[in-house]
Amino acid sequence: xxxxxxxxSDLSIEAERKVAITFMGRIEWEMIVIGLGQFTLWIATWVxxxxxxxxxxxxxxxxxxxxxxxxxxSHAGQxxxxxxxxxxxxxxxxxxxxxxxxxxxxxxxxxxxxxxxHHAHTNDPDNDPDFFHGNAKNWWEAAVSANVAYNNxxxxxxxxxxxxxxDPKFKKALEKGGSWVFLFFFxxxxxAILYPIETFLLWWVPKRFAxxxxxxxxxxxxxxxxxxxxxxxxxxxxxxxxxxxxxSMQIHTMHHMYPRICHYDEAKAIEALxxxxxxxxxxxxxxxxxxxxxxxxxxxxxVYFGGR
Amino acid sequence: MESFNKFFEDWNxxxxxxxxxxxxxxxxxxxxxxxxxxxxxxxxxxxLAFGLLAKYRGWSWIN
Numbered sequence: 177x178x179x180x181x182x183x184x185s186d187l188s189i190e191a192e193r194k195v196a197i198t199f200m201g202r203i204e205w206e207m208i209v210i211g212l213g214q215f216t217l218w219i220a221t222w223v224x225x226x227x228x229x230x231x232x233x234x235x236x237x238x239x240x241x242x243x244x245x246x247x248x249x250s251h252a253g254q255x256x257x258x259x260x261x262x263x264x265x266x267x268x269x270x271x272x273x274x275x276x277x278x279x280x281x282x283x284x285x286x287x288x289x290x291x292x293x294h295h296a297h298t299n300d301p302d303n304d305p306d307f308f309h310g311n312a313k314n315w316w317e318a319a320v321s322a323n324v325a326y327n328n329x330x331x332x333x334x335x336x337x338x339x340x341x342x343d344p345k346f347k348k349a350l351e352k353g354g355s356w357v358f359l360f361f362f363x364x365x366x367x368a369i370l371y372p373i374e375t376f377l378l379w380w381v382p383k384r385f386a387x388x389x390x391x392x393x394x395x396x397x398x399x400x401x402x403x404x405x406x407x408x409x410x411x412x413x414x415x416x417x418x419x420x421x422x423x424s425m426q427i428h429t430m431h432h433m434y435p436r437i438c439h440y441d442e443a444k445a446i447e448a449l450x451x452x453x454x455x456x457x458x459x460x461x462x463x464x465x466x467x468x469x470x471x472x473x474x475x476x477x478x479v480y481f482g483g484r
Numbered sequence: 485m486e487s488f489n490k491f492f493e494d495w496n497x498x499x500x501x502x503x504x505x506x507x508x509x510x511x512x513x514x515x516x517x518x519x520x521x522x523x524x525x526x527x528x529x530x531x532l533a534f535g536l537l538a539k540y541r542g543w544s545w546i547n
Contacts, residue, residue, distance in 0.1 A: 281547075328542030361496065361547065368504040372511035375504075384545070 211249030283353030322391025501535015
């Protein structure tokens with residue numbers, strides 16, 4: 177901290193990077209545990225429902241819980257947090273990310289490619305695939321858009337098609353994920369034939385619910401109505417619920433500032449970077465409490481209501 | 485392989501409607517509406533219709 181303190185009078189970009197880099201590079205083991213844990217719980221839920229140990233409605237509630245926890249481990253893999261950026265551990269980024277996404281029936285490679293486009297073009301309606309739920313008129317529209325924007329002629333699909341035409345690497349990444357699309361397609365059909373109601377309530381409904389949850393909490397609240405640019409495209413916000421129930425997306429702005437900082441290190445990174453955030457005019461930075469670790473931040477109301 | 489990909493691209497929503505949603509509709513008719521086996525098979529027709537509607541409206545959310 178002494179070392180960090182020396183930089184506080186210097187609020188240059190270089191000084192900011194020197195502080196930020198001290199929070200990068202570790203293996204985010206918490207996300208590995210969550211990724212494998214939620215998938216194991218989901219499989220166990222299927223087994224327990226089918227053998228009749230737990231009723232279907234309990235299984236449904238468990239599946240909702242696991243679906244809502246399925247994306248973030250893949251997200252950590254998309255940013256190489258699971259390997260800590262080490263080349264010999266990159267298989268962790270891919271496989272933990274992919275296993276965790278099985279309930280969402282999404283290929284990790286495809287979500288990685290589209291998510292990196294989101295980072296490169298946040299809040300740009302022509303290039304950000306998440307723009308349409310991120311900038312919906314209200315939370316309900318965001319919930320719907322997260323599911324329908326990717327329809328064949330949906331607005332997100334048009335953005336993705338544009339990137340396919342313009343960026344051969346992006347196109348290749350999407351093709352690499354294609355085999356998982358086939359696998360998920362036939363797996364859902366086979367299970368629906370064998371266990372129709374269970375497949376509907378343990379797989380299809382939870383994954384659609386989770387997509388809406390992600391659209392609201394990961395896109396709409398942090399990004400709606402904001403400008404482009406890494407210091408301006410994300411806000412601090414609250415919906416009066418403890419941030420631990422929202423995957424800490426209240427402090428998502430740290431992720432857009434430095435995506436290489438692990439999710440579970442964001443709170444302490446913000447504590448150190450707060451002067452730089454205020455200096456850059458990041459939306460809501462002036463309301464950041466001194467102590468963020470274990471702070472539920474249920475009270476940054478001014479930012480959410482004032483910032484929209 | 486290319487012709488399979490083209491077929492899949494064109495008809496995946498119809499196939500999904502028929503088999504995935506059809507199976508769910510059949511189960512719903514059987515267990516919720518207590519229809520007999522013959523009537524419940526209409527669920528597959530409903531699934532096919534849903535799949536065709538999805539294809540023409542581009543509703544990939546059904547998948």
